[in-house]
Amino acid sequence: MTFNPMNFINNLHYLAVGLISVFIVIGVIILVTILLNKIFTKK
Amino acid sequence: MSLSDFSFLVSNIFALADWRYVTMWIIGGLLIFLAIKYDMEPTLLLPLGFGTILVNIPFSGAIDRTLQNGEIQEGALSTLFSAGIANELFPLILFIGIGAMIDFGPLLSNPKLMIFGAAAQFGIFFTFCAASMFFDLNDAASIGIIGAADGPTAIVVSQKLNSSYQGAIMVAAYSYMALVPIIQPPVIKALTTKKERLIRMPYTEKPVSKLTKILFPIVITIIAGIVAPESVSLIGFLMFGNLIRECGVLNSLSETAQKVLANLVTIFLGITIASQMQAEKFLKPDTLLILGLGLFAFIFDTAGGVLFAKFLNLFLKKKINPMIGAAGISAFPMSGRVVHKMALKEDPQNFILMQSIGVNVSGQIASVIAGGLILNFFM
Numbered sequence: 001m002t003f004n005p006m007n008f009i010n011n012l013h014y015l016a017v018g019l020i021s022v023f024i025v026i027g028v029i030i031l032v033t034i035l036l037n038k039i040f041t042k043k
Numbered sequence: 044m045s046l047s048d049f050s051f052l053v054s055n056i057f058a059l060a061d062w063r064y065v066t067m068w069i070i071g072g073l074l075i076f077l078a079i080k081y082d083m084e085p086t087l088l089l090p091l092g093f094g095t096i097l098v099n100i101p102f103s104g105a106i107d108r109t110l111q112n113g114e115i116q117e118g119a120l121s122t123l124f125s126a127g128i129a130n131e132l133f134p135l136i137l138f139i140g141i142g143a144m145i146d147f148g149p150l151l152s153n154p155k156l157m158i159f160g161a162a163a164q165f166g167i168f169f170t171f172c173a174a175s176m177f178f179d180l181n182d183a184a185s186i187g188i189i190g191a192a193d194g195p196t197a198i199v200v201s202q203k204l205n206s207s208y209q210g211a212i213m214v215a216a217y218s219y220m221a222l223v224p225i226i227q228p229p230v231i232k233a234l235t236t237k238k239e240r241l242i243r244m245p246y247t248e249k250p251v252s253k254l255t256k257i258l259f260p261i262v263i264t265i266i267a268g269i270v271a272p273e274s275v276s277l278i279g280f281l282m283f284g285n286l287i288r289e290c291g292v293l294n295s296l297s298e299t300a301q302k303v304l305a306n307l308v309t310i311f312l313g314i315t316i317a318s319q320m321q322a323e324k325f326l327k328p329d330t331l332l333i334l335g336l337g338l339f340a341f342i343f344d345t346a347g348g349v350l351f352a353k354f355l356n357l358f359l360k361k362k363i364n365p366m367i368g369a370a371g372i373s374a375f376p377m378s379g380r381v382v383h384k385m386a387l388k389e390d391p392q393n394f395i396l397m398q399s400i401g402v403n404v405s406g407q408i409a410s411v412i413a414g415g416l417i418l419n420f421f422m
Contacts, residue, residue, distance in 0.1 A: 001177050001178065001328075001329055001332075002177070003176060003177060004176055004177075005176050007172075007173050007175040007176050008173060008176050009172065009177075011171065011172045011175045011180075012172055014168060014171060014172065014420060015169055015171070015172055015419075018164075018167070018168040018413065018416055018417070018420070019161075019164065019165060019168055019376075020271055020349065021416050022161045022164050022409055022413050023158070023161045023162075023242055023316040024159050024415065025161075025266065025267065025270050025271075025412050026158060026160060026161040026405070026408075026409055026412070027158070027161075028132075028159060028266055029154075029262075029263060029266055029408070030154045030155060030157050030158065030227070032266065033150075033151060033154035033157075033255075034154055034322055036151075036153065036255045036259065036262070037154070037249070037251065037252075037255055040252040040254040040255045040258070041249075041250055041251065041252045041255065
């Protein structure tokens with residue numbers, strides 16, 4: 001185990017890409033769920 | 044018969060003098076104590092605690108060991124580990140049970156709540172960055188996933204990334220899940236004002252059709268599978284369990300998955316994970332650091348959810364109670380209940396259970412997706 005503080009900065013792009021990806025996927029799931037509700041829920 | 048015939052007794056007793064074994068017994072005893080006295084995830088911590096003692100008895104036959112003649116003698120727990128954890132079988136089967144337990148109703152009724160599940164995955168990626176200062180990328184990613192607050196996901200990710208710290212990661216993941224009622228409230232209080240905690244969110248249940256409930260697990264599996272194919276087994280088994288629950292024609296299978304199957308796998312899971320709790324593997328400074336980083340992950344998950352809710356409130360006319368953001372971690376249903384109790388403590392008439400449970404369920408989905416993305420990045 002070695003301490004390399006620069007790795008924190010170097011790997012920050014994973015934080016951005018990872019979180020944005022989770023938001024995009026969840027966003028798609030929200031849209032699909034809203035669509036499912038609209039199509040299949042009786043009024 | 045001579046005294047030398049009893050030399051094995053002497054060598055076994057002298058082996059006990061190793062402080063590391065005694066330390067592991069204390070750790071095992073502590074896990075059993077927490078499980079029984081404080082009811083902290085007893086289904087996992089108790090088998091884990093007992094298993095920790097079992098594998099740290101000198102020359103324990105419960106795990107593989109090399110005999111004096113060089114032969115390797117197989118141990119039952121090592122065999123179980125190869126059969127159920129190394130190939131991710133146990134956590135995936137457990138996911139069927141968890142899927143069967145989850146009612147996605149509150150979430151389907153108000154799908155916008157899912158966004159908080161995404162925000163609360165902040166801790167995973169932030170902890171990964173922090174852990175990368177000390178560990179290589181695969182180990183750092185496996186440590187970050189402790190923040191998923193989801194034992195099976197942590198096991199699968201650390202296993203697939205071949206982390207050398209699986210024992211510590213699994214212990215941290217399950218222990219902190221049990222400690223959610225202690226970890227989350229101070230973080231939530233530190234980030235919110237009393238006025239924010241008093242915000243009421245009237246709940247109006249919208250009807251959800253049976254067909255929507257059936258299609259939801261299938262559609263989620265397809266979406267998550269396309270985006271992160273590595274996570275398809277995780278999300279697939281979870282959603283399969285939910286499909287059994289919602290289809291309406293497999294009620295006895297659903298009940299079996301929720302109770303018998305989940306309990307059976309949990310028994311084996313806990314005690315099998317303990318095979319990784321051998322003193323020589325566990326008692327290292329790295330372990331303490333991993334436990335610290337796991338706590339860090341839970342704190343920043345909670346903070347991520349709360350701060351995102353506060354951010355949204357800047358634009359919303361009808362404000363939301365930012366505490367529900369904290370329920371976006373996957374520790375289900377503890378996190379949802381913690382938030383609900385906190386709201387009741389501030390105002391006995393403020394009922395946000397349905398919203399917080401909805402967010403909590405979305406955290407389960409989001410954490411699996413985050414785990415899949417991590418695997419996609421580093422495999």
